[in-house]
Amino acid sequence: MSRPRVLFSAKPERWDETRAPLLQAARDAGLPIDLAKDHPPQAVDYIVYAPNGGLQDFTPFTRLKAVLNLWAGVEDVVDNPTLTVPLARMVDPSLTEGMIDYVTAHVLRHHMGLDAHIGRAPGDWDPVPPPLARDRRVTILGLGALGAACAEALAGLNFDVAGWSRTDKTLPGIRAFHGSAGLNQALHDSEISVLLLPHTPATDTLIDATRLAQMPAGAVLINPGRGALIDDAALLSALDAGHLSHATLDTFRTEPLPAHHPFWHHPRVTVTPHIASVSRPESCARVIVENIRRAEHGEPLLHLVDRDAGY
Structure with missing residues (x-):
């Protein structure tokens, strides 16, 4: 040969x-x-x-x-x-491991409220504990290889995990939703939502103003999937209005993210430079x-x- x-x-x-x-x-x-x-x-x-x-x-x-x-x-x-x-x-396997590391780290960061403790002023003593993981609702949008692995990892930490996919899927210990109605329910129940969907015509700008409004007040959005899944202007409006408490973003419509983009300067946005899964x-x-x-x-x-x- x-x-x-x-x-x-x-x-x-x-x-x-x-x-x-x-x-x-x-x-x-x-x-x-x-x-x-x-x-x-x-x-x-x-x-x-x-x-x-x-x-x-x-x-x-x-x-x-x-x-x-x-x-x-x-x-x-x-x-x-x-x-x-x-x-x-x-x-x-290295893509999967890297994504699990990234998603777990940022879910735990927002679950524990770690930002409030970093740079806390002397004397600012506010001993309010976070809820236990089992009382925190996390939703993974996209249950392909990466999404399923992250959902299982978070469930292993005892989070209340739901997943949404285009078609019906079953994962042990994960509440599964599919289809348009299922997406609305998945977002409605989610305190922390993680986007791990591919970018296709069906998912372009999937997370728009209507879908963001369906998330509970104070929710967090984490996007290590694809930048084009999100309507940037709608996300900024939801953050400005206080409906979302934070967005952690690793992927963007234009990369590298231009220095003038509002995401860089918004106090409720964390930008990471497409490092979640390499x-x-x-x-x-x-x-x-x-x-x-x-x-x-x-x-x-x-x-x-x-x-x-x-x-």
């Missing part, structure tokens, strides 16, 4: 950090690959791809078997009309190589994108 030719199409810094792990993962799998940044298009079997790497026209890749995305999100490539081969998104080169390399191995042996690919659903 000839070595599959693999084109790496991403920003240069990703090549520097991912090349050696990809080659090592291939050796470990007993699957030598011909990996390069400059294969002639007509010779390429697989593309390891990031949408910000510049490649947009897949037409010249006449023998291409699959595109293997380095990102969990595929909204920037899924509708590309020149991409007609299978597209696999990144589902990686692919680590060693673990994502193993996922990519496993999919190449599967394709070469005629086995179904892992984490295939549903083009109709958009993820």
Whole structure:
């Protein structure tokens, strides 16, 4: 069997950090690959791809078997009309672990009211304890791989966890909602809501003024999912009115978030620079190589994108 030719199409810094792990993962799998940044298009079997790497026209890749995305999100490539081969998104244990860490940390921060204790003035002694986790209602919007893992982690800490998804799903110990009516109920009951939905036409600006108004007074919104899930102006209005007590945001419609954006300057907003869940080169390399191995042996690919659903 000839070595599959693999084109790496991403920003240069990703090549520097991912090349050696990809080659090592291939050796470990007993699957030598011909990996390069400059294969002639007509010779390429697989593309390891990031949408910000510049490649947009897949037409010249006449023998291409699959595109293997380095990102969990595929909204920037899924509708590309020149991409007609299978597209696999990144589902990686390190992505899941990082998201659990981020979501758990910020849910606990808001649950415990830690901001009030940081920088407290001397003599400001207000010994009011927070409720127990079992009395705090947390809702995860999106019960895919990341959302389900975060819901289970929070339930393991004894939070009262609900989840919402587009279709009906069942997770042990999690109150599950689905559909439009289910979303309204999930938000109505949620003191802390975490957005872990993909960005699709159906979820664009899903959290608008109407949906924000359905959340209980004083609720917190955490968004490590996609920036376009939220109507920014509506969120700022809800914060200004005091209906929401805080928003912790890790993803934005424009990244990096422009310095003039009101989120940077709002006292009830925490901005983090898209750090909640990042692919680590060693673990994502193993996922990519496993999919190449599967394709070469005629086995179904892992984490295939549903083009109709958009993820």
